[in-house]
Amino acid sequence: MAPVISVSGLSKTYPSGFTSLNNVNLAIERGEIFALLGPNGAGKTTLISIICGIVNASTGKVAVGGHDINNDYRAARSMIGLVPQELHTDSFESVWATVSFSRGLFGKPKNPALIEKILKDLSLWDKKDAKIITLSGGMKRRVMIAKALSHEPQVLFLDEPTAGVDVELRKGMWDVVRELKAAGVTIILTTHYIEEAEEMADRVGVINKGEIVLVEDKARLMAKLGRKRLSLHLQNRIDAIPETLAPYHLTLSEDGWRLAYDYDTKGERTGITSLLGDLRTAGIRFVDLETKQSSLEDIFVSLVSQ
């Protein structure tokens, strides 16, 4: 199936000479949750802003649902809902009015029942007549999500949606996202909470210094790049690692009760069998062992720091 968003050869250089995006190519599949990760200033927001029509690209093409974002902007933008990173809200309008306004702006006929459902899903229903200025930051964030959902987008951009939102509400927000995915909405999110990407995303893209460093299926990425750590709980504490075990680059905990061994799961030989054999020869016994997969965060940090 054709990707719902296709970005090809996209570059953006600001008048100041700063290159924010450098020849970005990206295809987002219909119905997936795509997590875009990258350090601050990597170009995440610029990329989203170009796709949504807020920033002009320097070169390159973007199509949404097969519609070019410049030549066929109406069709392209009609499909998109955007929740920007910054809290840009009106102040004196009511929640209901501002959400209804968004629906009108996207050319959709009135649908009070739908807006009621969205506000209820986002726990905003009891605030529907409140002026936005009276709401907390987390509520304003949800108002912005409600505005983006009011026009029933097929593609939803969430730029740092959980920044400044407490744990409880964050959970509620992700429930909404799961529901949208179930309804077939494609979701592209950027987040600083890598555990969220790890939990929610189908695919992960990493952007650094304006270039896409990697796009990969999340599970495959974690399998491919993931390192594992084997921890051994010793029967008797030791003061130093015996010379014979030097090739394994083991680390000994400060209290002398634990040995840790890092190995690559994608390697042909993990070295575990021989390590255990050599431990036995060295007379080191252990009472317990555990292995731990490295998280997406570890993977991310190792990629970006390269």
Next chain:
Amino acid sequence: MNLRAVAAIYKFEMARTWRTLLQSIVSPVVSTSLYFVVFGAAIGSRISEVQGVSYGTFIVPGLVMLSVLTQSIANASFGIYFPKFIGTIYEILSAPISHVEIVLGYVGAAATKSIILGLIILATAGLFVPLHIQHPVWMLSFLVLTAVTFSLFGFIIGIWADGFEKLQMIPMLVATPLTFLGGSFYSVNMLPPTWHSIALLNPVVYLISGFRWSFYEIADVRVEISVAMTLAFLAICMTAIWWIFKTGYRLKR
């Protein structure tokens, strides 16, 4: 044409007008009334008739125009500047709407407000001096045309301004002097020849002259020229806005 979007912007802007009713409507009415008390009743009684019309009556069209001009610029510039300032412009830019539709929504609402205001001021004036309008259709046409043209002008200022200071600067330093010198309170024919020639470079002269003609059939310049000059200014503003959207000037990075 995304008419629902035009309606949404228009309604949003008009809601702002009603919310700030006191500031939007009442204060210009109060200040206009003060003009009448000072120029109409106090000083006006000592001034002789101008071209066969009493002075109080003579200044009515000028006063209406003064308010319509300044209010059009203020309404429209603030209307588009504010979303830029607080960042909600992102939604307008990312919506499936054309430039024409954005302008229709914002400028339409700003012009509506100044037209309402102009009519209220006219009614207020009627309480102070006897009014007669020779050409009501022309009067309304000039009113609408001026409101639209200067709302477009205000829209341009709102996009150009990148601070509240600039937002105030053009209305204060350009629009108000041009209006005062444009014959709101006198006929430019009263000026000495040199100043008369200079005054004719002021586009506001043509607006006020044409508007006054529709009331009393007295004019500083021929009414056809008034219409032509207003339309020319309208065309200039439209061209500027077309360019703004084409290049994304001060809207898109």
